[in-house]
Amino acid sequence: MYTSIDALTYNNILLVYPDPLGMSVNVTCIAMIGGVNYSQSVILHTPSSPPNNVRGFILNATSIKVNWTNTSETNGYVIEYVTGGVTRNLVSTREYEIALTDLSPMSTYTISVYSYINLPSVNSAVTVLRFDVPSPVTSLSVSNVSTTSITVNWTIPSSDNYVTCYTISYTPSCLQLSSVNEMVSVAPHQSTTTYSYTLIGLYSGMNYTITVRAGNVLGGSELSMISVQTEQTKAIIPSGWPSSIQVVQVNSTANKFTWNEVNCSQRNGLITGYIVIISNSNITYNLTNTERYIILNDLVFSKKYNISVAAVNSVGRGPFSDPISVGIGIVPGPVGSLSSIMDTTWAVISWSVPSYIPQNYPIITYELSSVNETVSVASHQSIATYSYTLIGLYSGMNYTITVRAGNALGGSELSMINVQTEAIIPSGWPSSIQVVQVNSTANKFTWNEVNCSQRNGLITGYIVIISNSNITYNLTSTERYIILNDLVFGTEYNISVAAVNSVGRGPFSDPILVGIGIVPGPVGSLSSIMDTTWAVISWSVPSYIPQDYPIITYEAGYYVISSGVLCILLTVSVIIYINYFIRKKSSYATNKQTKSDDNIPMQVCEPYEIHKKRLNEENEEMTTFRIQKFENDETTVLQKILQDTIDTEEL
Known part of the structure; x- marks a missing residue:
């Protein structure tokens, strides 16, 4: 292939199209000067093979990291990532990994990595990554069931799912016992297709409902019926006994002995019956029954007896309760x-x-x-x-x-x-009337319930009066809110609400004065860039801004919830401050924690080997500062670097 360059210039650019791909190309440049040919050659090399072991890791809601290994000489790499059949971008790097940003969540990306020396490799190494929460696990089963443990087995989601943890929840059939959640971190892209986890410290003879949820940094998978298994541990004899033994006189000749069930955590299996011992110095009765009571007709009135009860399950009899002494026929029967x-x-x-x-x-x-x-x-x-x-x-x-x-x-x-006493009209009225702007044309009015001591019957609805000097609205609602679309923006209204029950309407609340459309709507498109000790928060201006009342400030605040997630609240007002609810460093803290030590919160899992520790809710202080609104800004960025006041672990 020959290319002629007629221009007598230096530093010409020549595009080389290798054919076939994957082959090195010899490029020779021949210059003709005064009938004499001068030539210079260069060989453009191509790698012998593409990279190996291309893997993707989800970093956050819009970014993933891709890394790989290489087996041949190379000068760098070209990464192509595609979603929906459309090439999103091509990037290059000389490193063995790269972060891809500004991605679309809930999408599947096909990522191809080419290596190059002077020319790229003919083939690429490809990986497919679902940029989404994982699919549900399948084939849930149990094995190795013992008196206090169960091994849970499942098939992991498909290979294009990014999973960093599994949350195993098990709920005992005993209502007095709480569900337990256990989380296990796993290496992403693990080679095995099945996973097992052993639950220990279970109650004997107890039915358990077990669920497994796959998770990653974007959240947890949906639970489906195939992810649920009900299993029972092996039974042993009861370790507890019936309680609250009582004697109730049925009539002049019969007495009924009743007792409460054994604590569900001590039954150790299904209770099938009871053994009752009733005795005094003259006689002993050894009785059985499948119910939690027994009726006797031949006890002597005005005599005292000792009574003790034991529970029986499929394995055997448990311990007897401490005996109680009761007198027969000494107290009256019920009215x-x-x-x-x-x-x-x-x-x-x-x-x-x-x-x-x-x-x-x-x-x-x-x-x-x-x-x-x-x-x-x-x-x-x-x-x-x-x-x-x-x-x-x-x-x-x-x-x-x-x-x-x-x-x-x-x-x-x-x-x-x-x-139930008879109803009268309510004697109280709804309180805390508020107006929330839904959008540029609608407003939502809300209020609190009438104090329960003043309802005087079941509240069935509300009457709302909204008025000013030009118009009056008389409206009804069965809910504690009402939405109106035809109020005039920039106008003030008086609002009053009364409650209605089956008898009639109660008194109206004192009217409050509100201005419609005078404050701006909520900001939009909140996003963040996070580091160990600082955060950049960005947002777009509200879709509705009153014509005569431009935005002059923004108010932001954040707080740290118990799961370790940073929540940021942003509002717009005329006079505003940014409230940081900051945790003060404990005087006894000795170890400083970085991002790599974070613990994984329930069902929202950080990437592999990232853990978050739980935060103490004590020792809070507040710092404030102000953000000024600049004219014609479409987007405002807030950046605050926290140094001595906040420790890394508290973000």
């Missing part, structure tokens, strides 16, 4: 025929005397309990039905009333009735 007559602020409660009253221990009082009070009503042996009036109740309110008969030796079982 009967509870009824009520209700008004707006009072209730008449009526009941009949118990069907069983010990012969030598007559009833002397009735104990009546409600939310507000406990009263005693003297007993008269000639009266069969009693009544008592509770006063000072709240209108439209639900109450639970209990009545207990008592003699000199104790009280009967509680009898209960649920009642």
Whole structure:
């Protein structure tokens, strides 16, 4: 191939198109001067092979890092990354890794790396990376089930998923016990296709619901039914015993013994029955039952007995409870025929005397309990039905009333009735009325509920009056907000709200005066660039700015939440400050932490080998400074380098 250059200039540029690719090219330049040829040659070399082991690592919400190894001589590398069939960019480097920025989350990138000496390699090493949260794990199963441990197995997401951790959650069937989350960090691009993790310290004989979620810096995968497994550890005999043994007299000849279940963490398997020992100096009963009670007809009234209960599961009997001493037929039975007559602020409660009253221990009082009070009503042996009036109740309110008969030796079982006072119109009004601008044409009015003691019944809706000297709106809503689109911007309105229940409307709140569209809308496009001790925060101006009230300042603030995530709040106002809620360095702190020591928060995982420590919520101080708004700025950038005040670990 020949190329002729007619211009008599120096430093000409010659484009070389090697054909075929991957072959070295010999370029010879011949100059003809006075009929004499002068020539100079150069060989353009190409690498013998492309790089190896190209891998991608997600750094943050818009960046990934790509690295590789090389097996032949090279002067540098060209990286091509493509998404959606469109080449996004070509970059070059002489290093063995590069950071690709300004990427689109929730996309799949095909990354090709070419090496070059003078010419690029004919082939490239390719990797595919889903710039997204991982796909769910599959094929969840368990193995090696013992009395206190379970091994959980699963298949990892597809090879183009970037996974840096797995969160394993296991929830016991016992409602008194909390779910437990365990997180395990893994090397990205691990070669194995399956993963196993052993849960230890479990309760014996307990059912567990186990979930596994794959995660990376962008978040955690979705849970699906295939990611859920319910399993039970092996049972052993119960380690606890039934509690709260009680005796309730059924009638003049029968007594019912009841008890509470064994603590669920001590059952060690499904409880299938109970063994009850009832004894005194004359006799011993050894009884069994599958329910949490037993009824006996042949106990001697006015005698005392020792009672102890043990639980039984599929493995065997657990320990007996400590014996309690009870007297048979010594306290009265429960009262009967509870009824009520209700008004707006009072209730008449009526009941009949118990069907069983010990012969030598007559009833002397009735104990009546409600939310507000406990009263005693003297007993008269000639009266069969009693009544008592509770006063000072709240209108439209639900109450639970209990009545207990008592003699000199104790009280009967509680009898209960649920009642509701009659409703009247609300006596209170909604509070804390606020206006929030939704967009350039809509405003949202919100308010708090009426104080519960002043609702006087179930609140079913609200009436809102919005007015000024030109117009009045009378509106209704069943929610604690209302959205209006036709208010005039730059105009002030009086706003008042009243609550409505089944009886009628309550009083209106004191009107508040608000200006519509006088303050700007929220800022947009918040983004950040983070380092170990500083952060650059950028945002775009609001989409709505009042014509006669330009923005003069921006107010920003940030706080650190318990999971170690830096949250930044940005608002716009006329007079503003930037509030930094800064954690003061503890006087006993000795080790300074850098980014590479961060701990991984639950379900939002940092890249491999990045960990975050949990932050203490104590010792906070506040620093303020101001950002001035410059005219015609489309984007404002805030940069504050924190030096002596804030430690690295607290960002």
